[in-house]
Amino acid sequence: MPSYDFRKVEKKWQDRWEESGIFRSDDDASRKKFYALDMFPYPSGDGLHVGHPESYTATDIISRKRRMEGWNVLHPMGFDAFGLPAENHAIKKGIHPRISTERNTDNFRRQLKSIGFSYDWSREISTCDPAYYRWTQWLFLFLYRHGLAYRAKAPVNWCDSCQTVLANEQVEDGICERCRNPVRQKDLEQWFFRVTEYADRLLDDLEGLDWPDRIKNAQSNWIGRSEGAEIVFRGRASAESSLGDRDFDVRVFTTRPDTLFGVTYLVVSPENPLVLGVCPPERRPEVMAYMEAARKKSELQRVSLEQDKTGVPLGVYVTHPMTGEPVPVWVADYVVATYGTGAVMGVPAHDDRDFAFAEKYGLPVVAVIAPPDGQGNPENGGKGAGSALSAAHTGPGVLVNSGDFNGMDSVEAQTKIVVALEDAGAGRCRVQYHLRDWLVSRQRYWGAPIPIVYCDECGEVPVPESDLPVLLPDDVDFRPTGESPLARSADFHRVKCPKCGKPARRESDTMDTFVDSSWYFLRYCSPNFGSAPFDSREVAYWCPVDLYVGGAEHAVLHLMYARFLTKALNDHGLVGFGEPFLKLRNQGLIMGEDGQKMSKSRGNVINPDEVIERYGADTLRLYEMFMGDFEAAKPWDTKGITGCRRFLDRVWLETHDLVHHGKENTDHGLTASLHRTVRKVSGDIESFKFNTAIAALMSLLNDWQGAGAADREFVETFIKLLSPFAPHLAEEMWELLGHQHSILESPWPSYDEKMCEDSEVEIGVQVNGKVRGRFAAPTDLSEDGLKSAALDSVRPYLEGKEVVKVIVIRGRVVSIVVK
């Protein structure tokens, strides 16, 4: 009997699959479809790491099962090929990003093919291909046309050492993740996508999605919806201020309108335009110095100085909308300029930050919410400026010191006070989001150019669709100097205005790579379509994606952006659905053998090529799925792989044994075990419990060997169940069993519920909750039969006792209660 030469077998089947085109999928409206999508990789120079095959194997298993179940399956793969690493590599090594990206992509493709994934490679896409980014640009113009893309001056993260703008995700605690230098804020004209327009729907629609809770939760946190009120405090500027003797408003956002009577000051952020307008001359030097200091603070300082609040009085007063009392206005950088109105009301008695600020600057503390009985000192409330307070009471309670609202429950008072403010024309309900618009421009080379032209006559002019793509020039000096490399390419930069024909300038920024990946799943449906980003007929058939699998690091950004774009396309009739990904699953991180995160510097990285070379692709696939809970982090264990390898070897040997010796199975227990395993494996694959599906197959093999014989039907069913996990070996065994066609063309096995039961089961017997015995009983034994057999089996424990109660759980346990 030949031993299992996995190298030969795996090569043989990969070649056959490629030749036969068995994984190609065509639009066929008469068949039910299944779209299984992997998050496409960034083709880094390091090649695949073992985390990639983990999620890819999972989708591959489901795709293969679906094919066998008769579904029309779309299972594509491509490359998220634009991005900063290729550009940095180019700067360091002088190799053009196009060259290194191509080389890396070839390597990734080779590696992916060597694992035997059932991708339709005829649909491969790459985001740096002009045939692709042409449509990324088209989508930019689509958003622009509908007012969802706009240009504005904005502070961006700037790294002096890298000489570039950084994306938010590249800034960690105020430090550039690449060079560890502090990041600075810089004001630049930037392009934005109006994601905030969709804040409510992005939040509300999460509910209907079959996504992991933590992802939904992360998105929900990111959107950060809070309900509260906008309250107007009116004031009058002095004649000497730059505003002159005029009325002005300070609008604040609060989630606690019930604490309105406890306001003892207001705070506006240093960036608030009102500050200089109303500031009286004598206060200007100090206020301006404070503003300057705040502006100079790096992100790093703002974060590290978290608790140490500073501020200066602005020298103006506004009127409390309920009490009519004067309220001083302060400037402090603990107020975030870009959130809410950039101004807050200070309620020291009921907010920790305000309390700290008031203590530091000697501002009065007025308690207006008396804690419920037993919490704190209720007397505080009644005494007005409660100097007795040692901390803010931030919880609910009963209103005191609040005029007509005294005695009211604080929760109830929230709405009541807003109503009163509305009547007085001094406030309204307001919903505030943490979500900001998406800054999409990047001052980088290796990305899709933004298709806009600036003309002195016509202003901002979109590039006509017929002129797309705006090609990324190859011959560019992409060394960093602080402006986009494209601005230095005269050929690229100097253009004629598409509107008036006069000399104009082309936008030199490129798009964030998250724009590329926000729509790639649509492109797979018609990867070569030439007249639009996608063929709407194909998209109508294949989309939305039925199953999407990838890393949890994309919990917020990528998934949010793809959802945003889908909703925008949906609103304007380009797609017929509002959510792109119906079911999402994340693979857990694979750690190194030392339990640490895999990293080059730790030297604990496992290279899948080496695992395949030594154990084979089927073993790699099997092991990655067997390691543990798909969604949980788990350490790699090279020794553990041998168990999977041994299992496949034994399958090979036993199958040959059947073929060469032709055995009969007369063992009913083995047949029952087979049916149970079909049920178990089928169910486990659906619920992403691949580890227990494999364990069940291992158990079944143990039973098979234990029985000493199995018939052809048993073996064929076994091989089918194994085929999504170890497709090469399965095809080889399938052929050995005399089949001409791929195992993918045979139906997924079914089981008979009646056949799943063994003729005999073991029953445990508990006496007062403790297991005291067990006995074997025929499966169909009556309840009374079980009861008396159970009582017999634990007789010594019942002597001299009275049996109070007997509970029979069929097939499992009998519980006896005695006194």
Place this chain on the structure above:
RNA sequence: GCCGCGAUGGCGGAAUGGCAGACGCAAGCGACUCAAAAUCGCUCGAGGCAACUCAUGUGGGUUCAAGUCCCACUCGCGGCACCA
């Protein structure tokens, strides 16, 4: 600080409220071998000669029965965070 997730043998991990530790790894013993590797068989939570007792992060509770449900904690992981 807020939100979410988790904690089970030497290790990875199994368990619709129903016999805790499936399956695999490692370890020990044995078979085969001149020997080793590979392979196969047996043992394998802790304590105890045994009957038994103790065991699913901690402390309570519900139940005939709790890893699973409830309450209060501890620790770890992840998201958000001067967001008013």
